[in-house]
Amino acid sequence: MTSGRVFLLAALCSLFILTTFIDSTESARCCLCYSRRHLKCSRLLGYTIQTSTASCDIEAIIFHGKGTFICADPLSSHTQKLKRCLERRRP
Incomplete structure (x- = not known):
C-alpha cells in the first residue's frame, strides 16, 4: 500500500512539472x-x-x-x- 502511494505521488508530481513546463513554453511563443x-x-x-x-x-x-x-x-x-x-x- 505504501509503494502505491509513493508511485501515485511521483506520478502527480511529474504531471504537475510537465504541465508547468508546457504552459511556460506556450507563453514564450509570441511576436x-x-x-x-x-x-x-x-x-x-x-x-x-x-x-x-x-x-x-x-x-x-x-x-x-x-x-x-x-x-x-x-x-x-x-x-x-x-x-x-x-x-x-x-x-
Whole structure:
C-alpha cells in the first residue's frame, strides 16, 4: 500500500512539472517584431490577435498560413485590409 502511494505521488508530481513546463513554453511563443512581407489574402487561413503581456512585448496580428505564422503591425493599413478580407471569407 505504501509503494502505491509513493508511485501515485511521483506520478502527480511529474504531471504537475510537465504541465508547468508546457504552459511556460506556450507563453514564450509570441511576436517580438513585425514582418515586412506584404501578404496575399488568398494565401492566408486566418489570424489571431496578440496583446501585450509580460512575455509578449508588442501588440500584433498573427496571420496563419499553411505551416507558417506571420507577425504584422496591427496599425498598418495593409494589416487592416487583410483582416477585413479574411473576415469576409468567414462562413
